[in-house]
Amino acid sequence: MHHFFVTPDQVKDNRIYIEGSDVNHIKNVLRMKTGEELEISDGNNKKYLCEIEKISQDMVCVLVKEEQKADTELPSKIYLFQGLPKSDKMELIVQKAVELGVYEIIPVATKRAVVKLDEKKASKKVERWNSIAEGGAKQSGRNVIPKVTKVLSYKEAVAYARDLDVVLIPYELAEGMQETKQIISAIKPGQSIGFFIGPEGGFETEEVLYAIESGAKPITLGKRILRTETAGLTTLSILMYHLES
Helix, strand or coil, X not given: CCEEECCHHHEECCEEEECCHHHHHHHHHCCCCCCCEEEEECCCCCEEEEEEEXXXXXXXXXXXXXXECCCCCCCCCEEEEEECCCCCHHHHHHHHHHHHCCCEEEEEECCCCCCCCCHHHHHHHHHXXXXXXXXXHHHHCCCCCCEECCCEEHHHHHHHHCCCCXXXXXXXXXXXXXXXXXXXXXXXXXCCEXXXXXXXXXXXXXXXXXXXXXXXXXXXXCCCCCCHHHHHHHHHHHHHHHHHC
């Protein structure tokens, strides 16, 4: 069933009023008609089973048939601090991280990042990444659309992470798997969790030490060296399993 997002103010008197680009998608791409059903999330952990009542030039009005239980979100908000990767890898990372339950993605300009974005290019990239996040949220049945923030410097990202309950940094020189198990096991549902992933060249040692001095806990992801797009998704998968098991 097709899934769309609205804001809570678009839900009025047992009806929901869909506006913007979704109207064109419903009318001209999906070619949906009155009487057809769809799912709608309001971004506030509410999901509705609806039926199209009226389609106009710039609005689709749907009738709420049933308010459904919204239980697709993780019990903790997870923040991915992703070092800027090359080519289109960030698009894959955003898409899959959204499917795995990430709450927010923060692109980070690290010292070894090959990609250097000026303000104009960065703004266009972030717009594109947020569009991919919305598509991933629709496909995976999320109740919220995870946000991709503007690109932060490494120091800005570490400062941003200081407000979180738990911050992790996968690092090849971290202690063994037993220590990592203990760190992950100590995380409780409801705690906010952030983790840092380096770009292709990894982190500079001074960057890792700076994060640790600011409260981040180094963990290992095993004996093998993972690509940047694999490391973040592996960490998310571990946290998803721990939080939902």
